[in-house]
Amino acid sequence: MRLSDSIEQFIKELLNEESTEVELKRNELAEYFGCAPSQINYVLATRFSPDHGYLTESRRGGGGYIRIVRVVQAGSQRLMYLVNDRIGDSLEEEECLRLISQLKEQRIVTADEAALMASVISGRALAVPVPDALKNAMRAKMMKSMLMTIAARNRD
Amino acid sequence: MRLSDSIEQFIKELLNEESTEVELKRNELAEYFGCAPSQINYVLATRFSPDHGYLTESRRGGGGYIRIVRVVQAGSQRLMYLVNDRIGDSLEEEECLRLISQLKEQRIVTADEAALMASVISGRALAVPVPDALKNAMRAKMMKSMLMTIAARNRD
DNA sequence: CATTCTCTGACTATCTTTGACCTATTGAGT
DNA sequence: ACTCAATAGGTCAAAGATAGTCAGAGAATG
Numbered sequence: 337m338r339l340s341d342s343i344e345q346f347i348k349e350l351l352n353e354e355s356t357e358v359e360l361k362r363n364e365l366a367e368y369f370g371c372a373p374s375q376i377n378y379v380l381a382t383r384f385s386p387d388h389g390y391l392t393e394s395r396r397g398g399g400g401y402i403r404i405v406r407v408v409q410a411g412s413q414r415l416m417y418l419v420n421d422r423i424g425d426s427l428e429e430e431e432c433l434r435l436i437s438q439l440k441e442q443r444i445v446t447a448d449e450a451a452l453m454a455s456v457i458s459g460r461a462l463a464v465p466v467p468d469a470l471k472n473a474m475r476a477k478m479m480k481s482m483l484m485t486i487a488a489r490n491r492d
Numbered sequence: 493m494r495l496s497d498s499i500e501q502f503i504k505e506l507l508n509e510e511s512t513e514v515e516l517k518r519n520e521l522a523e524y525f526g527c528a529p530s531q532i533n534y535v536l537a538t539r540f541s542p543d544h545g546y547l548t549e550s551r552r553g554g555g556g557y558i559r560i561v562r563v564v565q566a567g568s569q570r571l572m573y574l575v576n577d578r579i580g581d582s583l584e585e586e587e588c589l590r591l592i593s594q595l596k597e598q599r600i601v602t603a604d605e606a607a608l609m610a611s612v613i614s615g616r617a618l619a620v621p622v623p624d625a626l627k628n629a630m631r632a633k634m635m636k637s638m639l640m641t642i643a644a645r646n647r648d
Numbered sequence: 649c650a651t652t653c654t655c656t657g658a659c660t661a662t663c664t665t666t667g668a669c670c671t672a673t674t675g676a677g678t
Numbered sequence: 679a680c681t682c683a684a685t686a687g688g689t690c691a692a693a694g695a696t697a698g699t700c701a702g703a704g705a706a707t708g
Contacts, residue, residue, distance in 0.1 A: 448605070
């Protein structure tokens with residue numbers, strides 16, 4: 337079996353038993369599997385990306401760590417549908433607003449949060465000299481990023 | 493756990509129980525934690541800066557001390573200061589994160605909102621081929637836009 | 649074979665901790 | 679008042695401890 341698959345499986349077992357998040361030391365893990373530390377980054381990038389339903393955060397320096405949070409779960413199906421299927425690589429402002437408004441009606445986000453989301457993807461907030469096509473690409477990424485964050489808290 | 497984190501936590505507990513300010517002896521604290529005195533300065537610089545919502549003052553010589561004050565400010569006042577003075581035309585990701593974290597500590601935004609804000613200004617959310625200078629200009633606008641939205645509901 | 653996926657290593661970036669040296673304040677002795 | 683020793687805290691650079699990035703070699707796949 338491939339090294340990457342072993343590491344992936346190892347991490348997923350930790351996530352199953354313990355809960356929805358694990359914290360590990362990159363160097364320790366690499367030593368355990370007898371591989372280069374950067375291999376761990378490869379596994380994170382290819383198997384624990386947001387598109388796979390995971391969020392990661394890390395710190396360097398003494399006492400550094402890597403934390404992996406599993407986001408995909410029952411209650412957030414609607415959100416994961418939006419992230420994985422509904423939203424593509426580009427999204428116009430009007431469409432963003434429609435989605436946000438739907439989420440509010442469905443009580444997935446509060447009115448305050450909806451207002452926050454709407455304000456940040458607005459034309460006013462993105463008023464810099466960048467082509468519209470790129471702005472819409474950013475809107476798609478911004479929306480996905482926010483929805484993932486919301487999904488990460490709705491773990492039920 | 494990191495030494496710096498322990499010291500940070502220790503000081504924050506003092507600030508919670510007693511009031512909005514504490515006075516400490518640098519050398520005593522260093523001895524208590526068994527570290528170099530300058531370690532204390534490091535903790536103050538990285539975790540109790542004005543951006544983190546704290547002010548510090550100190551005196552040298554006999555009877556010297558370090559005083560740490562947690563800044564309390566009305567929500568809308570704080571937000572308007574950020575929008576009008578603190579945030580200019582450009583803001584790096586790290587600086588955004590510092591401000592967001594401070595707003596959370598001061599209970600001006602909820603933890604959920606802070607997470608939402610952090611996710612949308614992150615490098616991941618803005619990963620399109622646009623120069624960093626422009627991304628930072630956008631971050632400034634995005635932050636202002638979000639803060640104004642929050643201010644619009646915080647009538648205090 | 650060509651392509652795509654894995655894996656490594658050299659280089660880089662970031663965070664923490666310490667120690668040597670510097671500056672300010674106080675108080676005793678003159 | 680003046681001086682100096684004792685007592686604080688401040689600064690900064692260097693070392694230590696982690697993690698990230700990226701190009702290219704190697705392996706698997708179709």
